[in-house]
Amino acid sequence: MSKPTMLSYILEEQEKLTAAINTYPANIDAAIKGLNLDAANWLVLGTGSSINAAKSAKYYIEKMAEVKLAIEEPYNFTHYEKIDPQLQVVLGISQSGQSTSTIEAMDKITNHHAVHTMAVTSISDSEITKVTTSTLDVLSGRERVGYVTLGFSATVLALMLLGLRIGVKKGLITEEQETAELKDFLELTSRFNHAIEATTSFFETHRKDFQAAPRFTSIAYGPAVGTAKEMETKFSETIRVPSLGVELEAFMHGPYLEINPEHRLFFIETPAKPEIIEKAGLLKAYEQRHTEHVFTISLRENEAEDANTLALGECTDEFKAPYLAVIPFQVFCWYISREKGIDITNRIFTDFSQAVKSKTVVQDYV
Numbered sequence: 001m002s003k004p005t006m007l008s009y010i011l012e013e014q015e016k017l018t019a020a021i022n023t024y025p026a027n028i029d030a031a032i033k034g035l036n037l038d039a040a041n042w043l044v045l046g047t048g049s050s051i052n053a054a055k056s057a058k059y060y061i062e063k064m065a066e067v068k069l070a071i072e073e074p075y076n077f078t079h080y081e082k083i084d085p086q087l088q089v090v091l092g093i094s095q096s097g098q099s100t101s102t103i104e105a106m107d108k109i110t111n112h113h114a115v116h117t118m119a120v121t122s123i124s125d126s127e128i129t130k131v132t133t134s135t136l137d138v139l140s141g142r143e144r145v146g147y148v149t150l151g152f153s154a155t156v157l158a159l160m161l162l163g164l165r166i167g168v169k170k171g172l173i174t175e176e177q178e179t180a181e182l183k184d185f186l187e188l189t190s191r192f193n194h195a196i197e198a199t200t201s202f203f204e205t206h207r208k209d210f211q212a213a214p215r216f217t218s219i220a221y222g223p224a225v226g227t228a229k230e231m232e233t234k235f236s237e238t239i240r241v242p243s244l245g246v247e248l249e250a251f252m253h254g255p256y257l258e259i260n261p262e263h264r265l266f267f268i269e270t271p272a273k274p275e276i277i278e279k280a281g282l283l284k285a286y287e288q289r290h291t292e293h294v295f296t297i298s299l300r301e302n303e304a305e306d307a308n309t310l311a312l313g314e315c316t317d318e319f320k321a322p323y324l325a326v327i328p329f330q331v332f333c334w335y336i337s338r339e340k341g342i343d344i345t346n347r348i349f350t351d352f353s354q355a356v357k358s359k360t361v362v363q364d365y366v
Contacts, residue, residue, distance in 0.1 A: 009150040014192035020139040028165040031136035039088035045074040046093035053155040056226030056322035061163030074105035095151040097126020149330045199331040202310045211339040213264040220268040221248040231329040238333040269298040270321040
């Protein structure tokens with residue numbers, strides 16, 4: 001292929017992730033070999049998009065595998081957190097496999113007591129795999145640009161499929177249910193290209209509005225909070241204006257006070273309990289009184305109710321919704337950054353990882 005870009009990786013997602021689902025459960029079974037299926041106390045370590053992926057998959061994993069999954073930032077964990085002696089399983093997420101903070105945190109835990117450690121990575125022979133019991137290859141391959149999209153979606157999918165497979169192995173999920181879940185993942189994946197096209201059209205409609213935006217905030221609830229946090233990460237990296245991803249109730253306890261007529265808000269609407277949907281609706285209606293730049297990414301509607309709504313079609317399972325919901329934000333990153341005159345194919349701060357020792361080696365990005 002020609003020089004890859006963020007957009008070219010986004011356009012590969014449907015094909016690559018469909019292939020990943022069709023290889024199930026081979027990579028999952030390799031990752032859980034030797035894992036005590038009765039282990040219910042899990043910890044996930046990751047930074048940036050890795051921790052956002054964990055937050056996106058957390059509730060699906062807990063539901064399917066009946067485990068309690070805690071999520072921590074590895075650097076703070078290494079230097080400040082006490083290790084729970086009952087901890088049984090630790091997942092270290094690093095798409096490059098070269099995150100020094102995650103590797104150090106894994107070392108700290110294994111030096112404390114015996115646990116099953118699992119590297120979750122797109123590079124199956126990377127540095128992190130050398131300090132873990134097993135490796136979960138997310139099957140996206142090496143992403144040669146600094147703003148991961150395919151790798152993020154692949155990590156969310158792999159984590160969810162991990163939860164599904166453990167549920168099956170524990171006898172919590174029947175083979176028929178497993179087949180139905182895989183069919184559902186395939187159906188959601190089959191909608192990726194349409195979501196990309198719909199988002200591109202939505203961007204064209206609101207091109208000037210997005211170009212002039214001085215600030216973006218996305219608001220979500222439940223599993224989609226991971227999507228909102230990924231929007232925060234990716235918008236900050238690419239569009240480079242202040243961006244915030246925040247949970248619904250947390251927004252109501254402070255951040256709502258910063259809203260002004262120029263603020264751009266994204267509400268991520270996914271299936272949820274009626275009381276949650278009602279509360280989100282009340283907040284959106286209130287904010288529409290204070291800024292006309294309120295947009296909705298809906299996974300509850302097949303048809304948009306207004307020009308500011310991007311309807312991705314109904315997703316009946318709110319625990320899987322983050323898998324599809326992130327696509328519009330990935331696409332927005334590419335087009336809005338270009339509209340603002342930012343060429344994200346031109347690398348900046350190329351000596352950063354070496355200067356601050358955030359990676360084990362200098363990153364080989366194009």
